[in-house]
Amino acid sequence: MLRVGYPATIAAEFFAAFPREVELIPLSEDLDHDVEIDVWIPDPYPARSQRIAPHLRGIKLVLSLMAGTEWIPAAVGPHVTICNARGAHNVSTAEWTLSAILATLKYFPFYVEVQQTGHWKRRFEATAHYEQISGKPHRLYPPVMLEELTAKRVLLVGHGAIGQEIERMLAPFHVELERVARTARTEPKVHPVSQLDALIPWAEVIVLILPLTPESLHLIGPRQFALMRQGTLLVNAARGAIVDTDALVDALQKGGIRAAVDVTDPEPLPVGHPLWNCPNLFLTPHIAGSTPQFAPRSIQTALDELKRYMAGEPLSNVVRPAV
Amino acid sequence: MLRVGYPATIAAEFFAAFPREVELIPLSEDLDHDVEIDVWIPDPYPARSQRIAPHLRGIKLVLSLMAGTEWIPAAVGPHVTICNARGAHNVSTAEWTLSAILATLKYFPFYVEVQQTGHWKRRFEATAHYEQISGKPHRLYPPVMLEELTAKRVLLVGHGAIGQEIERMLAPFHVELERVARTARTEPKVHPVSQLDALIPWAEVIVLILPLTPESLHLIGPRQFALMRQGTLLVNAARGAIVDTDALVDALQKGGIRAAVDVTDPEPLPVGHPLWNCPNLFLTPHIAGSTPQFAPRSIQTALDELKRYMAGEPLSNVVRPAV
Numbered sequence: 001m002l003r004v005g006y007p008a009t010i011a012a013e014f015f016a017a018f019p020r021e022v023e024l025i026p027l028s029e030d031l032d033h034d035v036e037i038d039v040w041i042p043d044p045y046p047a048r049s050q051r052i053a054p055h056l057r058g059i060k061l062v063l064s065l066m067a068g069t070e071w072i073p074a075a076v077g078p079h080v081t082i083c084n085a086r087g088a089h090n091v092s093t094a095e096w097t098l099s100a101i102l103a104t105l106k107y108f109p110f111y112v113e114v115q116q117t118g119h120w121k122r123r124f125e126a127t128a129h130y131e132q133i134s135g136k137p138h139r140l141y142p143p144v145m146l147e148e149l150t151a152k153r154v155l156l157v158g159h160g161a162i163g164q165e166i167e168r169m170l171a172p173f174h175v176e177l178e179r180v181a182r183t184a185r186t187e188p189k190v191h192p193v194s195q196l197d198a199l200i201p202w203a204e205v206i207v208l209i210l211p212l213t214p215e216s217l218h219l220i221g222p223r224q225f226a227l228m229r230q231g232t233l234l235v236n237a238a239r240g241a242i243v244d245t246d247a248l249v250d251a252l253q254k255g256g257i258r259a260a261v262d263v264t265d266p267e268p269l270p271v272g273h274p275l276w277n278c279p280n281l282f283l284t285p286h287i288a289g290s291t292p293q294f295a296p297r298s299i300q301t302a303l304d305e306l307k308r309y310m311a312g313e314p315l316s317n318v319v320r321p322a323v
Numbered sequence: 324m325l326r327v328g329y330p331a332t333i334a335a336e337f338f339a340a341f342p343r344e345v346e347l348i349p350l351s352e353d354l355d356h357d358v359e360i361d362v363w364i365p366d367p368y369p370a371r372s373q374r375i376a377p378h379l380r381g382i383k384l385v386l387s388l389m390a391g392t393e394w395i396p397a398a399v400g401p402h403v404t405i406c407n408a409r410g411a412h413n414v415s416t417a418e419w420t421l422s423a424i425l426a427t428l429k430y431f432p433f434y435v436e437v438q439q440t441g442h443w444k445r446r447f448e449a450t451a452h453y454e455q456i457s458g459k460p461h462r463l464y465p466p467v468m469l470e471e472l473t474a475k476r477v478l479l480v481g482h483g484a485i486g487q488e489i490e491r492m493l494a495p496f497h498v499e500l501e502r503v504a505r506t507a508r509t510e511p512k513v514h515p516v517s518q519l520d521a522l523i524p525w526a527e528v529i530v531l532i533l534p535l536t537p538e539s540l541h542l543i544g545p546r547q548f549a550l551m552r553q554g555t556l557l558v559n560a561a562r563g564a565i566v567d568t569d570a571l572v573d574a575l576q577k578g579g580i581r582a583a584v585d586v587t588d589p590e591p592l593p594v595g596h597p598l599w600n601c602p603n604l605f606l607t608p609h610i611a612g613s614t615p616q617f618a619p620r621s622i623q624t625a626l627d628e629l630k631r632y633m634a635g636e637p638l639s640n641v642v643r644p645a646v
Contacts, residue, residue: 009464044465091473095496099425106422111607112435118599120591123608130615141332142367145613150414169495173418268443276441284434285446290468292453 002310005037005056007048014299019307031055039063039309041302046071060322063305065298066289067093067162068239069319070212078323083305086317087161088298089289093209094165096288097237100260101205104233105147109282133258133280135230149173155180155203157219158210158238159190166207166237178202181210193219200227205235211319212239220244225251232257237288240265245275252278262288325633328360328379330371337622342630354378362386362632364625369394383645386628388621389612390416390485391562392642393535401646406628409640410484411621412612416532417488419611420560423583424528427556428470432605456581456603458553472496478503478526480542481533481561482513489530489560501525504533516542523550528558534642535562543567548574555580560611563588568598575601585611 001023006015008026015024025037031052039061042049053075062072062082067089072082103109107126114122126145131137150173156163159181167177178199184192191199196219200206206228210216220234221244228234228251236243240263251257258280267286269275275283301317308315324346329338331349338347348360354375362384365372376398385395385405390412395405426432430449437445449468454460473496479486482504490500501522507515514522519542523529529551533539543557544567551557551574559566563586574580581603590609592598598606624640631638 007464011464092471095425095471095473096429096469099422099429099431102418102422103426103429103431106419106426106607108422108426108431108605108607109435109438111610112432112605114608115432115599115604115606118594118596120593120608123610126610126613141330141334142613142617144615144617145610146419148415148418148614148616150418172492172494270443271441273441276438281438282431282435283438284429284431285437285443287434287446287449287468290449290465291471292467293471294465294467 002039003037003058004039004041004306005035006041007043009043010295010299014295015303017300018303019310021310022306027052027056039306040076041065041299042072042075050075061309063302065294065302068211070239073320081315081318081322082320083302083315083317084319085298085301088294088301090161090165092289092291092294093162093237094169096262096284097166097207097209097235098169100235100237100262100282100284101207101233102149104235104258104260104282105149105152107146132255133231149175149205151175152204153202154178154205154207155199157181157193157196157206157208159185160210162237163207163209166209175205182215197224197227200224200232201229203232204229205233208234208236208238208242210238210242212241216242218242218244220247222247222250225257228257230256234259234261236261236263239263240267249274249278252281255279262286325362326360326381327362327364327629328358329364330366332366333618333622337618338626340623341626342633344633345629350375350379362629363399364388364622365395365398373398384632386625388617388625391534393562396643404638404641404645405643406625406638406640407642408621408624411617411624413484413488415612415614415617416485416560417492419585419607420489420530420532420558421492423558423560423585423605423607424530424556425472427558427581427583427605428472428475430469455578456554472498472528474498475527476525477501477528477530478522480504480516480519480529480531482508483533485560486530486532489532498528505538520547520550523547523555524552526555527552528556530558531561531565533561533565535564539565541565541567543570545570545573548580551580553579557582557584559584559586562586563590572597572601575604578602585609 003023005025005027008028029048034055034057036058040059041063044065059080064084067084069082069084127143130144152175154175154177156179159179179190180193180196181190219242225247245265260282262284263286326346328348328350331351352371357378357380359381363382364386367388382403387407390407392407450466453467475498477498477500479502482502502513503519504513542565548570568588583605585607586609
């Protein structure tokens with residue numbers, strides 16, 4: 001009997017479709033004794049999973065419910081195969097990304113404030129915002145009060161499953177698109193990451209959607225911010241530490257760029273951290289994936305992988321093979 | 324020489340491409356004497372245009388820079404042809420509509436508040452919001468903190484140029500779509516407006532994008548709100564008076580529906596109006612069209628129509644023929 005440990009916090013009904021030859025073992029977040037399992041489905045919150053990891057014995061396979069798995073190798077060691085929930089987060093993360101791009105270009109955070117204060121005429125303040133962030137004092141009439149995504153130049157940094165989904169959602173806006181990833185590719189053309197600095201000055205919107213690895217840590221630092229054109233929108237839907245937070249705070253405070261992020265470094269972002277109050281920033285507290293479809297979709301993905309494992313078939317979503 | 328009056332507030336450079344046989348006459352917003360013109364391009368702000376209309380003599384043709392022209396017939400009388408800027412606002416209005424739908428489903432107004440207060444843990448309050456608006460107390464783990472647009476049921480009320488553009492931007496989300504308009508059509512199937520009440524209970528998102536006419540005034544009133552399912556999102560990108568404001572306030576305060584509107588009735592919405600503080604409402608102060616591309620696009624559309632007029636060709640964008 002294959003022993004599969006899963007977070008007790010997730011309702012057992014979500015696992016109803018698991019095969020009978022599997023013994024499902026709910027793991028409490030305050031587990032205080034050793035448990036033998038073959039397969040581990042960790043709690044989506046890394047801190048909770050890291051806490052119980054030392055009590056888990058015999059793990060051969062980790063089936064993460066998330067896309068990002070950067071904390072898992074240290075928690076389980078080198079002799080365990082690690083799979084992610086490739087595909088399960090495409091829709092939710094891509095939707096957040098498009099929503100955040102549009103909300104920023106439409107100045108929605110400002111209009112939420114206008115609604116809070118209840119003064120219609122405050123709309124005219126948006127023009128000053130446009131002049132500041134575009135760097136072009138303008139005397140257009142009627143005044144500019146928001147921007148368009150259509151025809152903008154977008155740089156996708158990362159072109160995995162989620163990046164491709166973002167590209168699909170950008171299609172109706174006829175954006176000019178360039179792509180960067182670890183490995184260069186053709187059809188569609190993907191530039192190698194060595195070309196990143198050369199492409200940054202071209203971009204009006206830069207979307208980070210790549211895994212956090214030693215190579216991508218602080219990929220966007222002081223040098224990259226200095227290369228961005230006035231008003232560039234940086235969107236981080238990946239992991240906070242891909243961006244050097246001090247450099248981000250500095251760039252935002254100088255007024256040269258804008259940003260929309262669902263992830264930060266550190267995370268959670270502590271009370272009083274300067275990032276909270278940076279101008280031209282829209283920040284959500286790592287919520288992009290937390291839709292009603294999260295649990296059913298990611299557990300189905302884990303189940304599909306588990307069935308391949310039990311049948312001795314090649315796994316689909318290995319992010320770190322066992323040594 | 325054809326005399327074309329235009330708002331003095333718009334920079335003359337935007338009219339540089341107008342033909343030499345046209346005499347361009349800038350009209351000050353405090354015009355205090357009569358002026359003879361053949362063609363009138365009114366100021367985009369109706370109040371300013373209505374103020375000077377009594378001083379304009381000899382108008383045969385009005386070329387509005389806007390999509391909505393409901394105030395013009397009363398200002399110029401029955402013997403004038405009225406054209407709108409059909410097409411010029413498709414992109415900006417459709418983009419606002421998609422942005423507002425996504426921002427609402429992603430709870431962005433709430434997350435702006437979270438960012439203002441700077442407390443990461445407030446994200447968990449989103450779950451209570453989901454439970455309230457969906458009407459389904461849930462015990463999902465991880466907790467739901469936002470929703471998806473993908474696969475939702477969308478009812479488009481109005482299927483002109485902007486409505487079709489909205490449909491194009493919705494395509495990547497694989498929504499189920501139904502359409503209602505004044506005139507029923509096939510390919511794609513558009514239901515007659517008499518079917519509106521029958522379709523409302525089906526919809527999860529209802530988008531209003533039709534002109535304000537005597538028939539569409541208060542199209543959405545108490546009866547229509549009563550027909551909406553729990554959590555329906557009503558989006559108004561058209562004209563405020565298509566919705567009965569008292570009924571909207573009542574429906575929002577009862578917690579049954581949510582709304583995102585760029586237009587209100589009255590407009591501007593006065594300080595202290597109850598709509599400002601309704602729950603589950605995202606309100607922007609009629610800014611959807613005010614992008615940097617507004618002036619060049621709408622003036623080009625007016626110029627194209629003017630050339631047809633001068634050549635004696637049929638006009639393309641007549642919304643009210645002369646009697």
